[in-house]
Amino acid sequence: MDKNLKHKSNRVNSGIHFMLGNYAVVEGALAVGCNYFAGYPITPANEISELMSKRLPEVGGIFVQGEDELFSIYSIIGASLAGAKVMTATASAGFNYMQEGIGYASAVEAPCVIVDVQRCRGENFATQADVMQMRWGASGDYESIVLAPSTAQELFDFTILAFNLAEEFRNPVIVMSETTIALMRERVKIPEKESIEIYKRMYTSLTPEEYLPFKAKNNSPPEFAPIGEGYHNLYTLNYHNEDGTIDWDAQGYKKLYQRITGKIRENKDKICKTELCFLDDADVAIIAYGSEVRPALDAIEMARNDGIKIGMLKLITVWPIHENLIKDIAKNVGRIFAVEMNIGKYAREIERICLPFCPVSHITKNEGIIHTKEEIYKAIKEDLS
Amino acid sequence: MKPLSVRISGFGGQGIILTAIVLGTASVKKGNLYAVQTQSYGSEARGGECQSELIISDKLINSPTTKYKDILICLFQSALDKYLSTLKKTGILIVDPKLVTEIPSIDANIYKVPATETAIKIGNRIAANMVILGFLQKLIKVVSEDNLREIISSMVPKKFIDINLKAFNAGVSFAKDLDITKEDIE
Amino acid sequence: MKEKINPLRKYIRNGKLPHFFCPGCGCGQILSYFLRAVDNLQLDFKKIVTIGGVGCTARIPIYLNTDSLHGVHGRTLAWATGIKLYRPDLKVVIFAGDGDLVSIGGNHFLHATRRNLDVTVIMVNNFNFAMTGGQVAPTTLFNSVTMTTPYGSKENTLDVCKLAVCAGATYVSRWSTAKPIQTIKAIKKALQHKGFSLIEILSQCPTNFGRYALKTSDTEEVLKWIENKSILKTKAKKLSEQELKDRFVLGEFIHKKRPVFQGTTFLKEEDN
Numbered sequence: 134m135d136k137n138l139k140h141k142s143n144r145v146n147s148g149i150h151f152m153l154g155n156y157a158v159v160e161g162a163l164a165v166g167c168n169y170f171a172g173y174p175i176t177p178a179n180e181i182s183e184l185m186s187k188r189l190p191e192v193g194g195i196f197v198q199g200e201d202e203l204f205s206i207y208s209i210i211g212a213s214l215a216g217a218k219v220m221t222a223t224a225s226a227g228f229n230y231m232q233e234g235i236g237y238a239s240a241v242e243a244p245c246v247i248v249d250v251q252r253c254r255g256e257n258f259a260t261q262a263d264v265m266q267m268r269w270g271a272s273g274d275y276e277s278i279v280l281a282p283s284t285a286q287e288l289f290d291f292t293i294l295a296f297n298l299a300e301e302f303r304n305p306v307i308v309m310s311e312t313t314i315a316l317m318r319e320r321v322k323i324p325e326k327e328s329i330e331i332y333k334r335m336y337t338s339l340t341p342e343e344y345l346p347f348k349a350k351n352n353s354p355p356e357f358a359p360i361g362e363g364y365h366n367l368y369t370l371n372y373h374n375e376d377g378t379i380d381w382d383a384q385g386y387k388k389l390y391q392r393i394t395g396k397i398r399e400n401k402d403k404i405c406k407t408e409l410c411f412l413d414d415a416d417v418a419i420i421a422y423g424s425e426v427r428p429a430l431d432a433i434e435m436a437r438n439d440g441i442k443i444g445m446l447k448l449i450t451v452w453p454i455h456e457n458l459i460k461d462i463a464k465n466v467g468r469i470f471a472v473e474m475n476i477g478k479y480a481r482e483i484e485r486i487c488l489p490f491c492p493v494s495h496i497t498k499n500e501g502i503i504h505t506k507e508e509i510y511k512a513i514k515e516d517l518s
Numbered sequence: 519m520k521p522l523s524v525r526i527s528g529f530g531g532q533g534i535i536l537t538a539i540v541l542g543t544a545s546v547k548k549g550n551l552y553a554v555q556t557q558s559y560g561s562e563a564r565g566g567e568c569q570s571e572l573i574i575s576d577k578l579i580n581s582p583t584t585k586y587k588d589i590l591i592c593l594f595q596s597a598l599d600k601y602l603s604t605l606k607k608t609g610i611l612i613v614d615p616k617l618v619t620e621i622p623s624i625d626a627n628i629y630k631v632p633a634t635e636t637a638i639k640i641g642n643r644i645a646a647n648m649v650i651l652g653f654l655q656k657l658i659k660v661v662s663e664d665n666l667r668e669i670i671s672s673m674v675p676k677k678f679i680d681i682n683l684k685a686f687n688a689g690v691s692f693a694k695d696l697d698i699t700k701e702d703i704e
Numbered sequence: 705m706k707e708k709i710n711p712l713r714k715y716i717r718n719g720k721l722p723h724f725f726c727p728g729c730g731c732g733q734i735l736s737y738f739l740r741a742v743d744n745l746q747l748d749f750k751k752i753v754t755i756g757g758v759g760c761t762a763r764i765p766i767y768l769n770t771d772s773l774h775g776v777h778g779r780t781l782a783w784a785t786g787i788k789l790y791r792p793d794l795k796v797v798i799f800a801g802d803g804d805l806v807s808i809g810g811n812h813f814l815h816a817t818r819r820n821l822d823v824t825v826i827m828v829n830n831f832n833f834a835m836t837g838g839q840v841a842p843t844t845l846f847n848s849v850t851m852t853t854p855y856g857s858k859e860n861t862l863d864v865c866k867l868a869v870c871a872g873a874t875y876v877s878r879w880s881t882a883k884p885i886q887t888i889k890a891i892k893k894a895l896q897h898k899g900f901s902l903i904e905i906l907s908q909c910p911t912n913f914g915r916y917a918l919k920t921s922d923t924e925e926v927l928k929w930i931e932n933k934s935i936l937k938t939k940a941k942k943l944s945e946q947e948l949k950d951r952f953v954l955g956e957f958i959h960k961k962r963p964v965f966q967g968t969t970f971l972k973e974e975d976n
Binding site (some may be wrong): 168169171186189190193194195196197199200201203204207208209210211212214215216217219233234237238240241360361363364365366367368369370371376378409439472479 | 717718728749750751753766769770771772773774775776778779781782783785786787788790791793794797811812814815966968969970972
């Protein structure tokens with residue numbers, strides 16, 4: 134497609150930048166090869182659409198501002214099934230509308246990346262309140278992959294990772310952004326083009342006569358055949374056979390969804406990414422994700438100055454949850470602090486995993502503003518005294 | 519270096535945000551430092567009020583905002599009234615004396631930089647923020663004057679480069695006249 | 705003796721029938737009209753994408769041996785935009801019921817027509833939500849009894865063709881299942897048209913609409929009802945608004961050229 138291009142500019146904006154978080158998402162998407170984007174205006178995600186509308190055509194892609202978020206999600210799914218690398222971006226209220234499409238994309242295994250810049254109180258206030266919706270917000274059985282960046286650099290890096298996971302597992306991947314980091318300017322280092330890892334979707338080598346669109350190994354996505362190449366694939370939300378046609382067989386239904394969810398569940402170790410911070414000698418540990426990792430790290434420094442041996446598990450992949458690792462940590466510490474910016478949602482998931490082994494304290498805040506290090510430090514101190 | 523936090527506050531249209539971005543960009547791209555810039559949004563910023571916070575450090579910056587700032591710049595009286603309590607004890611307060619007339623007695627180093635007046639003299643009051651930036655540079659010296667000039671030239675519209683640089687230079691001269699050194703802020 | 709096979713069977717997915725439509729339903733006819741049009745034009749079936757949402761009509765693509773999307777209510781045009789913009793060389797045909805297209809999908813319909821998205825929409829109007837059991841639809845006539853309007857519908861009827869013309873569609877016509885020749889001709893025209901084309905096909909639903917609104921589940925009676933209410937555009941011109949109340953005007957309402965939608969891109973397939 135690139136050959137008709139009238140204007141060309143670099144997909145990879147290599148160098149050191151002082152960059153808005155929302156822009157870092159765009160640069161990451163372009164660097165990894167995004168070529169179709171649809172969006173609908175919503176604050177605080179607008180800068181993503183705005184920069185995309187300028188940059189994407191320059192590198193041979195297509196930008197559309199649709200009539201609503203339903204358009205955004207379904208038009209990217211359409212393009213994805215035709216072979217495009219696709220993304221949309223929205224904020225919490227718009228993310229609600231997209232659930233329906235996320236359910237469809239999961240069922241027909243259409244790779245796509247959705248950025249949700251979480252906001253609350255109908256304004257640009259900071260929150261992590263969508264964390265549970267990101268897992269199972271749509272109806273039907275499916276598993277989500279959700280990545281939580283905490284800096285502008287990670288918004289760049291994890292957007293690339295999101296595309297690669299989406300293409301590899303043929304599943305929607307959600308980049309869980311937040312007002313705090315989306316509207317913040319920070320240092321971002323964009324590497325040279327050659328060092329950017331790009332996963333290429335597995336295309337089938339079979340002929341249309343041999344190919345079945347939903348035939349795959351256990352816990353794996355099927356090989357892909359794009360629309361328009363004579364493979365006459367049927368992509369329906371209804372329960373479908375390996376050949377794509379609608380069926381009503383209970384055992385077949387069970388088998389299909391075992392594979393669709395199994396490709397995520399059973400590949401957890403490959404998908405889940407975390408960072409261990411000061412856990413080697415830790416007596417107690419914080420578990421945090423997204424922007425809350427930042428004040429938590431400062432609070433750890435304050436607590437360690439007081440002689441409290443505290444460490445942190447930083448979750449890069451929020452869903453699927455890295456159950457085994459969390460269990461291991463819970464077995465080795467006296468207490469877990471679940472830090473997050475909402476009424477305490479993910480904390481319950483942490484509780485579910487940790488409670489047999491150690492107590493879990495919630496350090497939550499839902500005031501539309503990120504925790505300060507002092508607040509986290511104080512909560513830890515009070516809990517331990 | 520110790521992380522340095524600066525809050526610039528005033529009214530929309532005074533170039534508050536741009537000043538923070540120019541300094542942040544220069545620190546990151548020229549000074550090889552880390553920087554985090556945030557600003558007020560939503561109803562917090564209603565009525566045209568505007569503020570931006572910038573943290574500069576040679577290490578990764580975790581918390582994106584600080585409780586108390588090392589430097590507070592106020593380009594409007596209401597901004598001073600609102601944000602004075604966020605200035606660290608013995609911190610630095612920079613005001614435009616034409617726009618900020620009432621300063622309570624506080625334990626801080628106060629600099630009155632006639633930014634608006636100077637900018638008008640140079641030819642456009644909109645460049646007042648660059649007078650402040652020039653002054654600030656001499657105070658904190660995280661990057662060189664030339665580095666900042668280069669970044670300013672790359673970020674403002676072409677036809678305004680000249681006036682912005684003139685304003686910046688004026689700010690630098692003010693600071694030189696006062697003979698301040700970096701030690702003042704530590 | 706060799707079994708005789710319908711020559712259009714080659715266009716059917718896996719060659720498999722029967723379809724799931726009720727006896728007497730118009731959807732089977734429309735499936736056949738579409739295939740006749742495609743066969744007549746000798747279109748490359750590999751380069752056709754058919755899309756259905758949810759509903760009886762939406763099931764038509766399931767039986768077609770094309771790349772097809774199906775199963776989400778109302779989003780046909782959003783899917784179509786993504787596919788068409790990324791692969792402008794493909795022909796995209798949407799089969800949608802009135803509920804799918806202008807009730808739940810109304811917003812997408814307005815904007816796809818406004819943009820002149822280069823797709824063909826075949827809207828089957830059977831005057832009710834049939835698959836769910838016969839509830840009132842935007843196309844149901846005033847005072848009709850349906851499963852959710854037991855006292856008669858008190859809402860005005862939406863004229864989808866008029867709406868499409870106003871919103872900016874570049875080919876619009878309305879026919880009925882009882883007029884196969886005109887319908888096939890219109891489908892052929894729409895398939896050859898570059899821009900947003902809409903064919904509304906009035907169709908009989910004896911199972912639900914017939915039973916509840918017309919008090920008959922006899923296919924012929926329902927067809928007669930449609931036929932009696934239908935009037936050709938040329939004849940309708942001479943009638944007053946009052947006389948045209950609850951009548952269905954058949955014919956072509958617009959056929960013109962206008963640049964098609966390509967999204968924001970420098971990839972120009974061809975100049976319009």
